[in-house]
Amino acid sequence: MTTTGPGRPRKQQAVRPGATARDEILDAAAELFTSQGFANTSTRAIADAVGIRQSSLYHHFSTKDEILGELLGGTVSTSLAFARAVKDGSEETGQELDPAARLHAVVLFDGLQLCTSRWNLGVLYHLPEARAEVFQPFMAARQELRTIYGDLGRELTALSDADPGLGDTAFRLVESLINLRADGLIAMDSASTTADTVMILAGLRQKIQAVRDASSELISRYGEANRRGEASESALAAESA
Amino acid sequence: MTTTGPGRPRKQQAVRPGATARDEILDAAAELFTSQGFANTSTRAIADAVGIRQSSLYHHFSTKDEILGELLGGTVSTSLAFARAVKDGSEETGQELDPAARLHAVVLFDGLQLCTSRWNLGVLYHLPEARAEVFQPFMAARQELRTIYGDLGRELTALSDADPGLGDTAFRLVESLINLRADGLIAMDSASTTADTVMILAGLRQKIQAVRDASSELISRYGEANRRGEASESALAAESA
């Protein structure tokens, strides 16, 4: 809310980033939910962080749950869209994509989201409250992402003696970036070393540089298309890209 | 509370396992905190699950935080005691222990705790509430455990071309068992395949069976000693006070 518009003006001036009041609220809620938890964050605390009155939140969201739902959705949607694009990539172009590069790219892209987003939004998926019935659709989306990891892992290990559960292990390593970040232990290259670790598990230590290059190309191809078509998604998701 | 004793009898009969009322309360709190979160679990809900009145909790614990602290302490103490024992093992006996077996054993032991405990207590470490100042001693204990993983990893990779960050990766994989369990995806062998995965990252795929055997011996040696002296739980609680 930097420009004037319709509606009664705020008493306090806003300091939150965000194009709209709704975005400011989501940004404040993201910070508080990830640092203090959901049940432990009052609607008053969110409102205070935005510079509006507690009840004014309800002009933009009808319940507190709706705010969490919006954040959960924005968190998984970008990575899932990218993973889907990479998975379907071969079909569209007709040309076979390197299985190693595909898994590497998904791990790296997803990992980068988790490491560089303004707030540690991955934490939201580990909040016990997110397991509630109402958030089932978001957990299902995360489950689909996990399935794609598994499929890409099996494609990669089909012809080798590496563990066919590689994709699941990759998913676990990516998710653990959330915990690493929560403990303040994230480094600049945490996402890329995670992707490399997965490749070592695939038995590709020797070919790592070639895989990195091919992965990088996939990210610039599908990651870019992904970001373009996603302008309507929440401003938070855009920020993290 | 199966036997009669001093004190006014309960109106409701207890169905919780536990030698004492205090243990029943901890068991109920563990179930509720891990499934619904801390702030979202009322003292009334805990009391109902035990079969006593809400206020009766305060005869055994002076605050709700104290219950969480007790659970956090119990969760890390067993694994930490084992890891310390394995780390100091060479000094005591004078004989060098195989670095691969040591890391394998710590991963396997820690992983088994997380996979087989009655409730998914590892979740407690990921609760945003656990980050509060009062629980600092427990987070520090977990940090010490992480450091031992790192040290064991460097000992193992010192003479090879494997990633010296192996121990940190191992810690991440073990912790991800908590998420796996929360998602209902734990298998009988999740802990042991995790330990094997770490050995593959160390470049020891060929020697895996020998490492498993040596690891197994370490667990029966130090795991047993550890379980005997399991007053270490209260020792950790005393440390924090």
Next chain:
DNA sequence: ATTATCTATAGATCTATAGATAATGC
């Protein structure tokens, strides 16, 4: 007229304390 804020508040919690009560054990 529409929008976005505000004030005020209902009603439902929730934690912790005070003090009564009903057992056992000395």
Next chain:
DNA sequence: ATTATCTATAGATCTATAGATAATGC
């Protein structure tokens, strides 16, 4: 006398609703 429960409640929340108010835009 000690212990472990109980009843009752204070005081502090917290979510969501009702209705007033102050802007813009037609």
